[in-house]
Amino acid sequence: MLCTLQIKSAKPRARGYKLADAGGLFVLVQPSGSKLWRYKFRIGRVEGLLALGSFPEVGLAEARAEHARSRKLVEQGIHPVHERKRQREALAIDYLNRDKGAFGAIYAQWDSATSVDLAAGTIRQRRREIKNDLLPKLKDRAITSITRLELTAILKEVERRAPEIARNLRNYLWGIFECAIDSGLLENNPVPPLRVLKKRKQKNHAALSPSQIGEFLGAMDFGVNELSTRIAMRLVMLTACRKVEATGAEWTEFDLKRGGWEIPAERMKAGHPHWVPLPRQAVALLTELRAIVPKGQKYLFPNRRDPNRPMAGRTLNALMDRLGFGDKGTPHGMRAAFSTHFNGRHANADVIERCLAHVPVNAVRAAYNRHAYLKERRAMLQQWADYLDLLHKKHGKHAVLPPVPPTVRRKTNSGTQRRRSRRSLRKAA
The missing domain is CATH 3.30.160.390 (Integrase, DNA-binding domain)
Structure with missing residues (x-):
């Protein structure tokens, strides 16, 4: 040896x-x-x-x-x-488990990598749902110790309260655990399959009938004192845009002289910019609004509590509820009403889809054709605005406002007081 x-x-x-x-x-x-x-x-x-x-x-x-x-x-x-x-x-x-393998750390890594192309509202919603239902239970847990049975129990618990949020959380979890696999922490994804959750009951947004649209317009004449809220609702109706596109609109997006509205890509659902030809009625409403808002105001419809933020998304739904139309339709349902009206008249389907910002799947073609059917879209939206005026004139007189609670009735017990309140609102603006 x-x-x-x-x-x-x-x-x-x-x-x-x-x-x-x-x-x-x-x-x-x-x-x-x-x-x-x-x-x-x-x-x-x-x-x-x-x-x-x-x-x-x-x-x-x-x-x-x-x-x-x-x-x-x-x-x-x-x-x-x-x-x-x-x-x-x-x-x-x-080492990875000790220094980088906690669920909260992997979530932060996944969130940073996947938030780049998402709209700000989507990011806020996603973070809020994860913060409320996942992080309290999983944040400091080693991701390798989390089991499928445990995740199923969490999702089932959320499903009893909010089925749609449970489905969202399952999608988030799948992405987070895939990120852990890519980091070398796991070999298999423990997230349960979609079948553990109940099937979604697909429900389309309720849309008002033509006569109900006229009645709703008439109800807004007498039941809505807030000028900006009324104009926001009318903008949704006149342009067939999505609710969030109207409530988050900024003055820099509009060219009222040429009658155009350019919604940037980051505010669009599909991530592509969308050009909206404004009918005469929309231009008149926005011109009226522009004349009374303070100089330098960023948003057309600022939040009441914080003018540096846009109007809350629920405001227009609340307006319909307040006027007694909440069980008959939704702001988003106005898009369905627009589509039904023109498809029923066998209008050009491509023009209808362009007005609704339903862009082609091909991104290059979508960008190239951003202003496709410019004249046809302007003509269609003007026809729609004129049709809304007709419904307003025909059915608006039949509008019946829901009963006013006693506490409110004492404050607004006469048409004179309502008119005064409108004038004071305009002066304050």
Whole structure:
């Protein structure tokens, strides 16, 4: 067997040579003078070689101890080289779990990577839902310790309260755990399949009938004192835009002289800019609004509590509820009414879809055709605005406002007081 003095005294030669110890352990003396510990072994009929470090960094006693551990593995039929690789991978995973493997850390990484192309409203909604229902239970948990059974229980609990949020959370969880897989923390995604949640009952946005649209317009004449809210609702109706596109509109997007509204890509559902030709009625309403709002105001319809934010999305739904139309239609349903009207008259389907901002799937074609059917769209929206005026004139007189609660009735018990309140609102604006 070798001794330390022998190893120290060994001189390099023109070719490498071995200094044998015992049980397959030896020192390989290289022509460069380096002395390397090696263990030669055989498992079955396959020969293997394990590197144990270099002398003198690894001394004789340390090399023999490592050699003894490796021999025990060989006796069990375990390849020591493969076992060492497995241990290194396990250590790396332990490091990731300890420093980067908490659910909250992986969520932050996923959120940062996937928020780039999302609308601001979508990001806020996603973060709010995760903060409310996932982070309180999972934030500090090692992501490797979270089981499918546990995730199913969380989703089922949320589903009892809000089925749609539960479906959203499942989608978020799938992305977060896929991110963990890409980071080397997991091999399989534990998120349960969609079948654990009840099937969605698809419900279209309720749309007012033509006569109800006329009655609703008439009801707004007498039942809505807030000028900006009334104009926001009329803008949705006149342009067939989405509610959020109107409530978040900024003055810089409008060219009232040319009758155009350019909605930027970041505010559109499909992520493409959308040009809206404004009918004469919309231009008149916005001109009236522009004349009474303070200079420098960013939004057409600012939030009452914070003018640096747009009008709350629920405001227009609340208006319909207040006037007694909430169970008959929604602001989004105005788009369906527009589509039904022109499809029923066999109008050009491409023009209808362009007015509704339903762009082609091909992104290049969508960008190129941003102003496609310009004249046809302007003509169609003007026809729609004229049709709304006709419905207003024909059915508006039949509008019946819901009963006013007693506390409110005492404050507005006469048409004179209502008119005064409107005038004071305009002065304040």
